[in-house]
Amino acid sequence: MFKAFRCIVMRDLTLAMRRRTDVLTTLFFFIIVVSLFPLGAGTEKMILQKIAPGVAWVAALLASMLALERLFASDFADGTLEQLLLTPQPLFVLVLGKVLAHWLLTGMPLVLIAPLVGLQYYLPDDAVITMMLTLLIGTPVLSLIGAIGAALTLGLRGGGILLSLLILPLYIPVMVYGAGAVSASAMGTTDLQAYFSILSGFLILALVLSPIATAAALRISVE
Amino acid sequence: MIPFFGWLTAILMVGGLYWGFFETPDRLSDQKEYYRIIYIHVGAAWMSMWLYVVMAAWSLAGLVFQTRLSFMIAKAVAPTGAIATFLALWTGAFWGQTSWGTWWDWDPRMTSELILLFLYMGYMALQSAIDDPRRADRAAALLALVGLVCVPIIFWSINCPDPNECAALHQTSSPGGGNMEPNILIAMLVTxxxxxxxxxxxxxxxxxxxxxxxxxxxxxxxxxxxKNK
Incomplete structure (x- = not known):
C-alpha cells in the first residue's frame, strides 16, 4: 500500500519535472495577482499593510484552484485513471498520493514565495513568518478539498469555471482563519495558537474525509 | 396532492398577510410600518436553509439506496431553495435599507445566506453541466453531501473570524429576536x-x-x- 502511494507520488513528480512550465505558471500567476493589487489600490503603505493578508490568501486560493484542473485531467485523457481505479490498492490511498504530489508542485512553492509578498506589502517579519506557517497548513487543505471538485468536474466542458463555482465557497473557512492569523500577527498579537489549532483541525478533517469523497467522485465520473 | 397543497398555500398566505397587515400594531420595537417585510423575509430565509438539508438528505438516500426517484426529488428541491435564498437576500436588502440605512452589510447572517446561494448555484450548475443523467445525479448528490459537511464550518467561521472571541457568537443585529408582539409572531408563522x-x-x-x-x-x-391530446 505504501509502495503504491510512493510510486504515485514519484510518478507525478517526475512527470511534472519533465514539463516544468506547468509548475512555474501557477507560481507566476500568484506573483502577478499579488503584484496587481498595489497597482490598482494605490501604493500607500497603510492600505497595503491592511489588505496584504486578504490579498495573499485570495491569490493563493485562485492559484491552487487553477492548478486543480490538471490534477486528474491528463490521467483521464490517456486512460491511466481507469487503471488506477482497477488496482487492488484502496483508491483513497492513491488519491492521497496524487494530492500530495500536486501540493508539492503548487502549494509548496506558494509557501516559499510568501516572503516576497511580505516585502511588497511592507509586512513586519513576524507577520511574514505567520503567513508562511498558515500557508503551509492551509494550502494542503485547499488541495484536498479541491480534489473533490476536480474529480466531480472531470472531462466536462467548461470544467474550469464550473470548478471555481463548486469549490471556492468551500474554501472560505481556511481563508478566514489563514488571513485572520496574518492580520492579527501584523497588528502585533503574539498569541496565535487558536488560529493554528483551528487550521490544523481543518487539515486533519480534510485528510480523513476528502480522499474518500474524491475516490467516490472519481468512480462516479469514470464509470 | 398538488391542488391540496396549492390551496393550502393560497389560504395560509392570504390569511397570514391579512393578519400581518391589518391585525398587528404599526411598529415593532423601534421599527415603523416597514417591519412588515418580516412576513416574507423570515419565511423565505427559513425555507432556504431547511431545503438545503432536505436536498442533501434525498441525495444521501439516493446514494445509499440507489433509488432514482430520490435524485429526482433532490434535483427538484434545488431551484426552489435557490429562489427562497434569493428572496431572503432581496427582501433583506430592502429591510436593511429602511432600518439600518444600508442595502448590504457584512453581517454574519447575511454573508452565510449569500454563501448558501453560491452552494445552490454550484449544485445546479454541476447538475446541468453533465449530459448523462445518471452521472449528473450522483455527482450532484455527492456535492450536496460535501456541502452539508462544510456548511456548519463555513457558518461558524463567518460567525467568529477571531477564534479568541467566539463567545460573541450571538450577533445583536438579528431581526425578530426578543419580545415580539404575539399577533406579529402568529402572522409570521402562518406565512x-x-x-x-x-x-x-x-x-x-x-x-x-x-x-x-x-x-x-x-x-x-x-x-x-x-390520452391528453
Whole structure:
C-alpha cells in the first residue's frame, strides 16, 4: 500500500519535472495577482499593510484552484485513471498520493514565495513568518478539498469555471482563519495558537474525509 | 396532492398577510410600518436553509439506496431553495435599507445566506453541466453531501473570524429576536407555513416534470400523452 502511494507520488513528480512550465505558471500567476493589487489600490503603505493578508490568501486560493484542473485531467485523457481505479490498492490511498504530489508542485512553492509578498506589502517579519506557517497548513487543505471538485468536474466542458463555482465557497473557512492569523500577527498579537489549532483541525478533517469523497467522485465520473 | 397543497398555500398566505397587515400594531420595537417585510423575509430565509438539508438528505438516500426517484426529488428541491435564498437576500436588502440605512452589510447572517446561494448555484450548475443523467445525479448528490459537511464550518467561521472571541457568537443585529408582539409572531408563522406549503407544490410539480422527461421512452408516458391530446 505504501509502495503504491510512493510510486504515485514519484510518478507525478517526475512527470511534472519533465514539463516544468506547468509548475512555474501557477507560481507566476500568484506573483502577478499579488503584484496587481498595489497597482490598482494605490501604493500607500497603510492600505497595503491592511489588505496584504486578504490579498495573499485570495491569490493563493485562485492559484491552487487553477492548478486543480490538471490534477486528474491528463490521467483521464490517456486512460491511466481507469487503471488506477482497477488496482487492488484502496483508491483513497492513491488519491492521497496524487494530492500530495500536486501540493508539492503548487502549494509548496506558494509557501516559499510568501516572503516576497511580505516585502511588497511592507509586512513586519513576524507577520511574514505567520503567513508562511498558515500557508503551509492551509494550502494542503485547499488541495484536498479541491480534489473533490476536480474529480466531480472531470472531462466536462467548461470544467474550469464550473470548478471555481463548486469549490471556492468551500474554501472560505481556511481563508478566514489563514488571513485572520496574518492580520492579527501584523497588528502585533503574539498569541496565535487558536488560529493554528483551528487550521490544523481543518487539515486533519480534510485528510480523513476528502480522499474518500474524491475516490467516490472519481468512480462516479469514470464509470 | 398538488391542488391540496396549492390551496393550502393560497389560504395560509392570504390569511397570514391579512393578519400581518391589518391585525398587528404599526411598529415593532423601534421599527415603523416597514417591519412588515418580516412576513416574507423570515419565511423565505427559513425555507432556504431547511431545503438545503432536505436536498442533501434525498441525495444521501439516493446514494445509499440507489433509488432514482430520490435524485429526482433532490434535483427538484434545488431551484426552489435557490429562489427562497434569493428572496431572503432581496427582501433583506430592502429591510436593511429602511432600518439600518444600508442595502448590504457584512453581517454574519447575511454573508452565510449569500454563501448558501453560491452552494445552490454550484449544485445546479454541476447538475446541468453533465449530459448523462445518471452521472449528473450522483455527482450532484455527492456535492450536496460535501456541502452539508462544510456548511456548519463555513457558518461558524463567518460567525467568529477571531477564534479568541467566539463567545460573541450571538450577533445583536438579528431581526425578530426578543419580545415580539404575539399577533406579529402568529402572522409570521402562518406565512412561514405558507412558504413551506408552496415548496411542496413547486417541488412536486417539478418532480412530475422530471419523471415525465426522463421516462419519455416508456409506453405509459406515451399513453398519457395520447390520452391528453
Amino acid at each position: 412561514a407555513l405558507a412558504f413551506w406549503m408552496y415548496s411542496f407544490v413547486a417541488i412536486l410539480m417539478r418532480v412530475r416534470n422530471i419523471i415525465l422527461e426522463r421516462e419519455r421512452h416508456t409506453t405509459w408516458v406515451n399513453e398519457l400523452l395520447e
